[in-house]
Amino acid sequence: MLDMKLIRSNPDWYKGKLAERNVPGEVIDNLLRKDSERRDLIVKSESLKAERNEVSEKISQLKRNKGNADDQIQRMREVGKEIKELDEKLEGIKAEQHDIEAHLPNVPADEVPVSLTEEGAKELRRIGEPRKFDFTPKPHWEIGENLDILDFKRSAKVSGSRFVYYLGAGAQLERAVYNFYLDQNTEVGYTEVLPPYMVNSDSMFGTGQFPKFLENKAGFEIKDSDLTMIPTAEVPLVNFYRDEVIPEAKLPVKFTALTPAFRSEAGSAGKDTRGLIRLHQFNKVEMVQFTKPDESWDALEEIIHQAETLLQKLGIPYHVITLTSSDMSFTAAETHDLEVWMPAQNRYREISSCSNTLDFQARRAHIQYRDENGKLQYVHTLNGSGLAVGRTVAAILENYQNEDGTVNVPEVLQPYMHGMKKIVKNEKF
RNA sequence: GGCGAGUUGGCAGAGUGGUAAUGCACCGGACUCGAAAUCCGGCGAACCGGUUUAUAGCCGGCGCGCAGGUUCAAAUCCUGUACUCGCCUCCA
Numbered sequence: 001m002l003d004m005k006l007i008r009s010n011p012d013w014y015k016g017k018l019a020e021r022n023v024p025g026e027v028i029d030n031l032l033r034k035d036s037e038r039r040d041l042i043v044k045s046e047s048l049k050a051e052r053n054e055v056s057e058k059i060s061q062l063k064r065n066k067g068n069a070d071d072q073i074q075r076m077r078e079v080g081k082e083i084k085e086l087d088e089k090l091e092g093i094k095a096e097q098h099d100i101e102a103h104l105p106n107v108p109a110d111e112v113p114v115s116l117t118e119e120g121a122k123e124l125r126r127i128g129e130p131r132k133f134d135f136t137p138k139p140h141w142e143i144g145e146n147l148d149i150l151d152f153k154r155s156a157k158v159s160g161s162r163f164v165y166y167l168g169a170g171a172q173l174e175r176a177v178y179n180f181y182l183d184q185n186t187e188v189g190y191t192e193v194l195p196p197y198m199v200n201s202d203s204m205f206g207t208g209q210f211p212k213f214l215e216n217k218a219g220f221e222i223k224d225s226d227l228t229m230i231p232t233a234e235v236p237l238v239n240f241y242r243d244e245v246i247p248e249a250k251l252p253v254k255f256t257a258l259t260p261a262f263r264s265e266a267g268s269a270g271k272d273t274r275g276l277i278r279l280h281q282f283n284k285v286e287m288v289q290f291t292k293p294d295e296s297w298d299a300l301e302e303i304i305h306q307a308e309t310l311l312q313k314l315g316i317p318y319h320v321i322t323l324t325s326s327d328m329s330f331t332a333a334e335t336h337d338l339e340v341w342m343p344a345q346n347r348y349r350e351i352s353s354c355s356n357t358l359d360f361q362a363r364r365a366h367i368q369y370r371d372e373n374g375k376l377q378y379v380h381t382l383n384g385s386g387l388a389v390g391r392t393v394a395a396i397l398e399n400y401q402n403e404d405g406t407v408n409v410p411e412v413l414q415p416y417m418h419g420m421k422k423i424v425k426n427e428k429f
Numbered sequence: 430g431g432c433g434a435g436u437u438g439g440c441a442g443a444g445u446g447g448u449a450a451u452g453c454a455c456c457g458g459a460c461u462c463g464a465a466a467u468c469c470g471g472c473g474a475a476c477c478g479g480u481u482u483a484u485a486g487c488c489g490g491c492g493c494g495c496a497g498g499u500u501c502a503a504a505u506c507c508u509g510u511a512c513u514c515g516c517c518u519c520c521a
Contacts, residue, residue, distance in 0.1 A: 039478065043478065043479070043489095046477090046489060046490045047489080047490090049490060049491085050489055050490070052502080053448080056448075056502050057447080060447040060502075061447090063447075064447085069501080073502090075501085077500095077501060079501085080502090245475095375484075376475075
């Protein structure tokens with residue numbers, strides 16, 4: 001949520017910035033109109049309420065002295081009616097204003113490339129040489145199916161498209177990857193969390209998924225309940241402190257969690273229909289930080305660095321890009337994606353998204369801290385994948401494949417695989 | 430799933446229709462070399478609006494889990510709902 005007071009005092013600046021994210025200027029004009037209408041109503045209603053309080057006090061005195069207050073009561077009956085009418089109108093305007101505010105995305109930071117499409121993302125650096133193959137590298141789903149460590153046919157039967165069974169060494173590899181990630185993240189100061197996988201709609205609003213998520217049918221809501229399957233661990237991690245004041249001494253708070261992420265992938269029909277890239281359910285290790293306002297940009301660098309370290313230890317080539325103003329998630333002020341090299345597709349694919357939301361989520365979720373002057377301030381929240389697990393497995397299968405169809409296990413994962421150095425065909429299934 | 434109790438300021442805790450006691454804590458002052466104790470005064474949360482250069486001050490609104498209702502007036506009455514605790518039932 002953006003600060004209404006700031007929009008009120010710098011409307012043109014906000015119009016310009018939000019135009020970079022495809023928000024028409026009329027939306028801001030409309031918002032300002034609602035805002036001033038709302039405040040007019042407040043003034044009217046509150047002055048009547050002040051009068052009512054005053055007269056009620058008199059009525060109370062008269063009654064105590066056994067006087068007659070019929071005139072005043074008659075008058076207050078009218079005033080009461082007027083107040084009710086004004087307040088009903090006010091509620092309507094408030095709801096309309098809130099609806100507009102709830103749909104306004106965060107303002108892009110200065111470094112963000114301005115573009116109304118995803119074209120124009122800035123490449124910051126490229127790390128690791130893509131391997132030269134002396135055979136044609138296979139896509140990961142072929143490798144996985146040939147080795148009998150991935151089964152997309154049976155998942156389709158049991159659940160539908162965009163699900164998968166990992167089997168044997170495949171399941172073990174997935175587990176090795178996320179255990180490696182969790183160990184690495186906790187080693188640099190993140191507290192491991194195992195959060196709920198379903199959250200209520202206040203939480204979904206707090207991190208900025210709702211209301212748009214509902215309109216786009218992007219998530220999986222549980223019928224006849226207020227619960228939604230989490231689309232990312234960011235939701236339960238950030239909302240951990242919703243409606244709370246975090247003691248200053250605790251900041252920065254750093255959480256990491258492994259959770260499944262559930263996404264409907266509405267609107268991506270036909271895209272990445274095969275393999276592990278785009279599933280309704282996938283595992284992800286997430287990092288979340290709560291910081292003081294002046295520390296969040298450093299924290300973003302720290303998160304990206306940690307995500308990069310993971311890929312470097314795995315030995316997978318990647319690059320880091322800055323997303324364009326309109327490609328960022330709704331809540332982000334700036335987002336850097338890590339994309340890993342996928343030999344079979346001959347391109348980089350997203351494996352991590354690291355964002356600073358500044359106080360955008362903190363405002364929605366009411367997460368504050370008390371500064372050295374005792375004043376309440378919104379914290380800044382950040383999130384970054386560290387990393388997507390399924391996509392990591394896909395990247396390992398493709399980058400570490402051998403001509404005979406086997407796959408080498410990256411060295412750092414071998415201890416997590418009971419020393420297994422190579423994945424060979426599993427005949428059991 | 431059933432029954433019962435609870436939800437009031439940082440904490441504790443009164444208040445069953447007349448507009449939020451009190452204690453601890455906290456802040457200011459007195460006393461003191463200083464502190465403790467004592468005394469005096471203040472403060473009670475966030476939040477919203479008006480005034481203002483001001484996130485200062487002042488004024489007002491709101492405020493007793495949340496949402497409605499009754500009333501001139503609601504922490505108090507009514508309805509719904511969330512959460513917490515206890516007992517029962519069920520269950521990995």
